[in-house]
Every structure is written in structure tokens, then in C-alpha cells.
Amino acid sequence: MERRKFVQRSGLGALSALLGAEIVFGNRLPEGLPLLGLQDPDPFKMFGKDPQMVVLNDKPWNMEALAHLLDDPITPNRFMFIRNNGKIPESIDVANWTLTFDGEAVRSPKTYTLNDLKSRFPQHTYQLTLECGGNGRSEFDPPAKGNQWTVGAVSCAEWTGVRLSDVLKDVGITANAVYIGYHAADTHLSGDPTKEPISRGIPIDKAMQEETLLAFKMNGEDIPLAHGHPLRLVVGGWPASTSGKWLTGISVRDRVHDGEKMTGSSYRVPCETVAPGEKVADEDMCIIESMPVKSLITSPKTGATLPLGRSLSFRGHAWAGDLQVSRVDYSIDFGSTWKSCNLEQPANRLAWQHFSGTASFPKKGYYELWVRATDSNGKAQPMVLPGWNPKGYLNNACHRIALKIT
Amino acid sequence: MEPEHDFHKSARAVSGLLAMIFGFFLVIAAVLLYVMIDPGMTAFRSEPELAQQQAAPPAEDDFDKVEDGIHVRTGFVAEEGYMTVVNNCTNCHSALLVTQNRMSRESWEATIRWMQQTQNLWDLGKNEEIILNYLATYYAPEKKGRRQNLQDIEWYVLEN
Numbered sequence: 001m002e003r004r005k006f007v008q009r010s011g012l013g014a015l016s017a018l019l020g021a022e023i024v025f026g027n028r029l030p031e032g033l034p035l036l037g038l039q040d041p042d043p044f045k046m047f048g049k050d051p052q053m054v055v056l057n058d059k060p061w062n063m064e065a066l067a068h069l070l071d072d073p074i075t076p077n078r079f080m081f082i083r084n085n086g087k088i089p090e091s092i093d094v095a096n097w098t099l100t101f102d103g104e105a106v107r108s109p110k111t112y113t114l115n116d117l118k119s120r121f122p123q124h125t126y127q128l129t130l131e132c133g134g135n136g137r138s139e140f141d142p143p144a145k146g147n148q149w150t151v152g153a154v155s156c157a158e159w160t161g162v163r164l165s166d167v168l169k170d171v172g173i174t175a176n177a178v179y180i181g182y183h184a185a186d187t188h189l190s191g192d193p194t195k196e197p198i199s200r201g202i203p204i205d206k207a208m209q210e211e212t213l214l215a216f217k218m219n220g221e222d223i224p225l226a227h228g229h230p231l232r233l234v235v236g237g238w239p240a241s242t243s244g245k246w247l248t249g250i251s252v253r254d255r256v257h258d259g260e261k262m263t264g265s266s267y268r269v270p271c272e273t274v275a276p277g278e279k280v281a282d283e284d285m286c287i288i289e290s291m292p293v294k295s296l297i298t299s300p301k302t303g304a305t306l307p308l309g310r311s312l313s314f315r316g317h318a319w320a321g322d323l324q325v326s327r328v329d330y331s332i333d334f335g336s337t338w339k340s341c342n343l344e345q346p347a348n349r350l351a352w353q354h355f356s357g358t359a360s361f362p363k364k365g366y367y368e369l370w371v372r373a374t375d376s377n378g379k380a381q382p383m384v385l386p387g388w389n390p391k392g393y394l395n396n397a398c399h400r401i402a403l404k405i406t
Numbered sequence: 407m408e409p410e411h412d413f414h415k416s417a418r419a420v421s422g423l424l425a426m427i428f429g430f431f432l433v434i435a436a437v438l439l440y441v442m443i444d445p446g447m448t449a450f451r452s453e454p455e456l457a458q459q460q461a462a463p464p465a466e467d468d469f470d471k472v473e474d475g476i477h478v479r480t481g482f483v484a485e486e487g488y489m490t491v492v493n494n495c496t497n498c499h500s501a502l503l504v505t506q507n508r509m510s511r512e513s514w515e516a517t518i519r520w521m522q523q524t525q526n527l528w529d530l531g532k533n534e535e536i537i538l539n540y541l542a543t544y545y546a547p548e549k550k551g552r553r554q555n556l557q558d559i560e561w562y563v564l565e566n
Contacts, residue, residue: 059500141550145517148506189498190526302556304564312564368556384552402556 047226050078056147060084060189060197061226065152067399068301070317073354074127075155076219082226083132083153085261086186086197089246094230099214101167103251105177112167114230117214121162121170126211127351128236129156129319130243131291133267136395139385142277144392151296151399156317156352159234161215164250165208173204173252180207181257182233182244199259200267202235202242204252206289211236211350214247236350237321239267239288239393262287269389276388285390290321292386293375294396295328295355302401308364312403315356318343320375328355331370332403335383338372367403481505487540490533498525504545511542 043061044051052069056062063082070079094114102109112120132153137144164180181201188195206212213234216223223229228245235242241261251257261267268285295318306312318325324346329338341357361367374380381398471477472484480501482488495504509517515538521527530537 057500057502143508143547192526300564303559303561305561306564402559
């Protein structure tokens with residue numbers, strides 16, 4: 001009753017203010033009809049997510065998993081993090097969906113329908129690790145601005161599509177091609193139709209790798225809406241923001257792509273390390289490319305208590321951007337001594353690898369299980385936070401879980 | 407005895423009359439108040455389909471509700487200036503993007519400038535001072551060091 005009166009008396013003007021947009025045809029709005037924009041739908045139902053997922057932001061939608069939810073070898077949709085910079089497109093016309101190639105380094109612009117892509121090029125399936133560049137941001141001190149991700153902004157799903165390289169060859173690119181930048185159907189939070197919420201990209205070398213896909217399936221089904229339905233650029237091992245969702249265009253550039261969130265401090269870190277809190281000029285910031293080596297203990301869930309004498313079986317995943325993980329070690333004494341875990345080979349390049357181990361404990365008390373992965377170049381995860389950077393990217397400090405032996 | 411009894415009797419009569427008058431005013435006040443709030447007298451119309459819709463969203467009915475010092479609708483600390491923040495900072499993005507962050511006054515100001523330069527945020531005028539004072543007071547950074555203790559652990563017995 002109160003709500004209705006509020007709406008009734010405050011009128012369309014106030015409603016518009018609430019929505020942040022003019023209600024066009026508001027005078028034809030039937031009384032009592034709720035506006036979609038004012039509804040507060042259940043995000044877990046709307047996106048098919050498990051209720052244990054954590055909502056960090058509801059405008060735009062951002063949601064992360066907890067470590068133990070990521071236990072599956074291949075991440076199902078219900079445990080996959082959502083990271084959006086803008087508003088999810090409201091209507092998607094799959095039958096008329098097109099992808100246009102343009103830019104300084106194409107012979108001539110070319111447009112493909114979704115069907116063209118599916119029927120004219122060979123299809124490939126890969127498991128690809130996608131991690132948000134800001135995963136782990138919540139730990140930085142001084143704190144870094146943005147969504148405060150803990151550990152759950154990472155996934156490894158099975159993506160099916162055509163190789164970007166195959167399509168680029170068909171388009172015809174010139175020798176001066178340096179970078180590709182994507183364009184998509186999501187819309188800017190401010191409602192300004194001239195602004196792209198995000199338009200990032202990758203160097204041409206990465207674009208030509210065989211695992212870089214124009215994907216239309218995730219885990220064998222149409223890509224879910226929140227993850228880029230009906231077409232997504234998928235770039236394994238690099239910040240997930242390079243994997244453009246709701247893909248409508250690719251610009252082949254003769255320079256580093258300068259789209260939204262490519263410049264300034266977005267997805268960039270100081271080219272040379274800086275002291276925590278130091279100011280860094282834009283020109284001293286470098287674009288993040290391959291993500292660093294990292295691992296996650298997905299079983300057991302943190303907080304396990306077990307009796308003295310029983311050993312603990314644990315497992316999880318490790319990944320290393322463009323590289324492979326060469327070993328994973330664990331410690332139950334705060335990093336004083338380390339023992340090696342079993343480590344599986346990746347299903348394919350750029351897929352995360354599964355590790356497991358069994359720990360036994362000498363006496364009763366509080367323990368932490370720490371896990372440390374090392375990449376094929378010999379770089380290992382740090383125990384404490386790695387280099388501070390203004391936007392809080394690339395926190396690959398080792399994952400820890402709490403245990404009690406009783 | 408007699409005069410005292412009379413006095414009690416008339417006192418009762420007077421107080422009864424006063425109570426009646428008071429009650430009468432109360433009813434008039436209630437009616438007037440209702441007419442002020444709902445000049446259309448909508449509660450006395452029969453609109454069953456609307457009544458059903460109203461029953462649906464109970465939780466969000468009160469836009470200004472504050473519980474334990476927190477503005478329920480947005481999650482903001484309900485202290486001086488918070489409504490200015492709600493009105494200027496939750497049109498484009500969620501309140502959650504503010505409340506999950508901790509920054510110095512300087513950094514909050516830099517964030518406002520960035521939003522004005524790139525994200526179509528308007529000139530905040532006199533409100534900027536109110537907003538910055540509020541954010542720098544209630545959303546200030548805490549020292550965390552290079553690695554914090556594991557927190558919010560829910561202990562459970564691990565089955566075999």
C-alpha cells in the first residue's frame with residue numbers, strides 16, 4: 001500500500017529518477033504495471049547460480065565463487081564467477097547475430113553471421129582457464145578500488161567454437177596488424193549509447209594461437225547469458241576481461257588497441273615495481289598479459305576439524321597463464337617445510353591442472369594448509385602479497401585453509 | 407463524606423467527558439491524517455487485482471528504513487550525509503560498489519573525478535563536500551599488512 005502511494009504521488013518524474021532514465025511512453029504505462037527495471041529479481045535463479053555464490057555488485061552484476069565450490073575438474077555454470085563492466089544486453093537475436101571485422105589492418109571489412117561461423121570453419125573444444133585480473137584484490141594494503149574479489153574469480157570450463165586465427169585468415173589481414181580489439185552488445189551503466197562499457201583486446205600473436213576461440217558453446221551447451229551468449233571471444237590464461245562477451249565486432253589494429261579499459265590504470269600494473277601506495281603515472285603502467293602462476297585448494301572446505309591420527313586428503317587446481325604448472329607443494333607448518341603434491345597434466349594447453357595430496361599431523365592443534373605452485377619457468381607463488389599496484393591486480397599469493405586436529 | 411462523594415462523582419463525570427472529547431478529536435485527527443496521506447481514498451475502492459500485487463513485495467516497502475545504524479535498502483552507514491550519497495552515487499552503479507571499498511579522502515575524490523571525466527557523473531556542487539566527508543569518515547582504509555589471519559572460519563567435523 002505504502003509503495004503504491006509512493007509511486008502514485010511521486011509520479012513518473014520520481015520513477016524516472018529512480019531508474020536513472022526517462023520513461024519513454026511513461027504516460028501510456030498502465031497503472032499498477034511493474035517496470036522491469038525496478039524489479040529485483042533473484043540473481044541466483046536469473047543466472048542459474050548456486051545460492052552459495054557471493055554477490056559483490058548488483059549494478060553491474062558481479063559474483064564470485066568460494067574456493068570449495070570450484071572443486072569440479074571442469075567448472076559448471078552454477079559455480080562460474082560473473083564479472084561485468086556494463087549492463088547485460090536485454091534482447092539477443094541469435095538468428096540475426098553478426099560479427100564484423102574491421103580496423104586499420106584488414107584488407108576490407110567483413111561481416112559473418114553466427115551461422116557462417118558455425119558452418120564455414122572447423123570447430124574445436126578446449127578447457128580454458130579464465131581468471132579475473134583483479135582476483136584477490138581484497139587483500140591489498142593500501143586497498144585498491146574496485147570489486148573486492150577474494151579467491152573465487154576463476155574458472156576452467158570447456159569452450160567450443162572456431163579458431164579466431166582461421167577466421168582472421170579468411171578475412172585477410174595486412175602485415176601491419178599489431179593487436180585485435182573486441183566490440184560487444186553490452187551497454188554503458190550511465191545509459192550513454194555512445195559509450196562502450198569495455199573494449200579490450202590482445203596482441204596479434206595471442207590472437208593467432210590455436211586455443212583462442214570465437215566460442216558459441218560452454219560445457220556443451222549454448223553459452224549462458226551472463227557469460228556472453230551467443231558469441232564470446234575466449235582467451236585462456238590471460239585476464240578474463242580480454243575474453244569479450246556478447247561479441248559483435250573485432251577491430252584488427254595497426255597499434256595497441258585503445259578501447260575502453262585498455263588505457264590509464266585499467267588492467268595495467270606498474271612497469272617497474274613500486275612501494276605500496278605509491279602514485280604511478282599512466283605512462284608508467286603496462287598492460288597485463290599472461291596471468292601469473294596460482295593455485296586453489298578446493299577440498300576440503302576451510303574450517304575442517306579431524307581427530308589426531310587421521311590423515312587429510314586434499315585436492316585442488318593450479319594454473320600458470322600461458323605457461324604450464326611444473327610442480328605443486330604443500331606445507332602444514334606455515335611454510336617452514338614443503339612436501340610435493342601429485343600433479344596431473346593439463347587436458348590441453350591453457351587448462352588448469354589438478355593436484356592432490358595427503359597430509360598427516362604430529363599433534364593436536366590449529367594448522368593451516370598452504371599450497372604453492374611453480375610454473376614451467378621456475379617461478380613460484382609468493383607466501384605474502386606480491387607487488388602492490390594501484391588497481392590491485394595479479395594477487396597470486398598462496399591459498400591457505402584453516403584446520404584443527406582434536 | 408457527602409461533599410467528598412459528590413466531588414468524586416463530578417470528577418469522574420468530567421474526566422469521562424474529557425476522554426470522550428479526546429477520543430472524538432483522535433478520530434477526527436486520524437481521518438484528517440488519512441485524507442492527507444491518501445486524498446484519493448484508495449483504500450475504500452475495491453481493486454482486488456491491485457491488492458494482490460501490493461502483497462507481493464513486502465521487504466522493500468520502506469525506502470528509508472534504518473536498522474542497527476544501517477540503511478536497509480542500500481547497506482550504507484546511516485550517518486550524516488548518507489542520503490546525499492544514496493541520491494548521487496547509486497544512479498549508475500550499485501551501492502555495493504561503494505560499501506565494499508575503503509579509501510582515503512584523496513582517493514575518494516580521485517574516484518569522483520575519474521567518474522566525472524569518463525563515466526558521465528555530473529558536477530556534485532555543494533554536495534561534493536558532504537559526500538567526501540561521509541565517505542572519508544565511514545569508508546576509510548584499515549591497515550591490513552602483507553597478509554591477514556584467516557578469518558570468518560566456520561568450523562565443522564570432516565567426515566571420512
